[in-house]
Amino acid sequence: MLSDWFSDNETLIQAALAGALLAYSFQIALRAGVFTLGGVGFWAIGGYTTAYLVTEREWATVPAIGVGLLLSAVIGLGLALVLGRLRALYLAMATVAFVLLVQIVAINWEDVTGGAGGLFGIPVTVSTTQVFLVVLVVSIALVFFERGARGRTIEAMRLDEQLAQSVGIDVVRERHLIFVLSSVLAALSGGISAVMFNTLAPEQAGFHLITDTLMMVVIGGAAAWWGALVGAIIVTWLPELLRFAEDYRQIIEAAIVVLVIVYAPEGIVGLVRRVRGLLSGRRPPTATPFADIAAATSPDRGHSQPEAELPPAAGRDPRPATQARNPD
């Protein structure tokens, strides 16, 4: 029974696993308050590097993916150094520009990338089980990454960068680290996708992938690694679930992103934490980089107000979110 289900849905499972890795890449950046969408560019870099080395140079899969990761780490660090000063919208814009540039390179560098048509017949060298193990290992690593002093450091950076700096967190270095980790995870997803689905085209690494991945992280919730995982699974199966909608499927999918970001910006993670908070009788901590609904006591006030960033608003838990969750 179970094995039947696996073989029937193998492509979807594979897509969910590759999607989860890319969603992790977005999630660790968002959780640290680093709003980069550059992951999709690194997905392409990892993918093309792996595909080129495996197909043209006949390398083994693991070193080929490794080179892709290394290359992405180096480019990621370079990008972090250049864009290090940017915050929020400026960083988002610059990284979207990076993604579009990578796509342009992929279209024009025909010797390596196969041009606009892309690469076909990349040998399939990984099994679903192997990819599952990779995702498992990465997930376990993320569990530790989000716990303890390191986890709190990163949460503090997102909640208030200046405050984090004042308690001795080297924000600049941490942001660079996050940038590199995010790039490497995205390249891992790209490399695995290339040798799992045997084709790779520039159009895959465009706006569409940014939308899909953001959808995973937004639906799942950016506050915890498992939000990205759950989001990846949901988004991958969404086309199946929405099969009845036929031609309107993609429109509905995009509408879901808008609805979730407006009405439930904390995603499933936020929902679960809220329920858990209700059960244990405590107020839920601030869950995502996107929202602090509790602080929105009155509608218009607050927006574009510098002092609103540290709101002494009534009804808000005065403890920092990190303490509220880890009362040690």
Add this chain to the structure above:
Amino acid sequence: MNAQDLLNVVVIGSIYTLFAMGLTLSWGVLNILNLAHGAIFMFGGLLAYLVTQDSALSLWIVMPMSMVVCGLIAVLLELVAYRPIRRRVADLHASELATLIASIGAGAMLVAIAENVTENQLVGINPETFVVEQTSFLGLRTTNLEIVIVAIAALLSVTLTLFITRSRHGRALRALAQDPYTCGLLGISPDRMAAATMFVSGALAGAAGVLLAMQLNTVEARLGEPLLLKAFAVIILGGVGSVQGAIAAAFLLALAETFTDVYASTSVRDAVAFGLIIVLLLFRPQGLFSRVAWQRA
């Protein structure tokens, strides 16, 4: 580089101007980086295709109609997504990012609708909408369409600049960019101004969409994406929120691109915008022309 190339610069720069002005306006005034702008732009062209499918209408009817509808689409986004986010999310940063994600989703929706309508095919506006003829201008080869593009871009950008710098509403708009809270105290409704800004932004995108679709003779769902990259470069070059800066930067970018085209290769051309973004961010992050303080960097 000869005079003919310079004429191309003016035409391309005009399209960039029309596209980037709306984007810089919503960012500067409302802190909305509207990534749906490219999709709204594409919708302008798509609408022109749809209404001229059966019978040719004059460009002078089609374009205003596209502008109004695209303006309304932008207002709709403001009403159903951006405004609720501003209401619910107090933290400025968080609300900017949520708005950005919402705009990506909204853009994806518009693109999906367009893909349905065009069935993923390249379509074209009825050529009888505007009969393109070769003409010469000061001894240079050009078309009457190119002259129209340049004229409309000039007209709209001058109107917008005068509106923002001279009119009462323009002053209110600039005040809103400075401090929405105090604007509320002074009797300027931030909500109404936001809707008006989005309308203007969408209408400009619609005009640009019709004109570029005419010029390229194609409409497709992803028409707007390449222009987003250019618009980013234009906005950074001109300084965020500065309409005059955006106009100047649009022509500078067009000049730089044509220059690479002529002296290097066409494939490098598209990377120029990204190169400009990086160099500007490194050495002059406030933009070439802007006096506005660099935001929180």
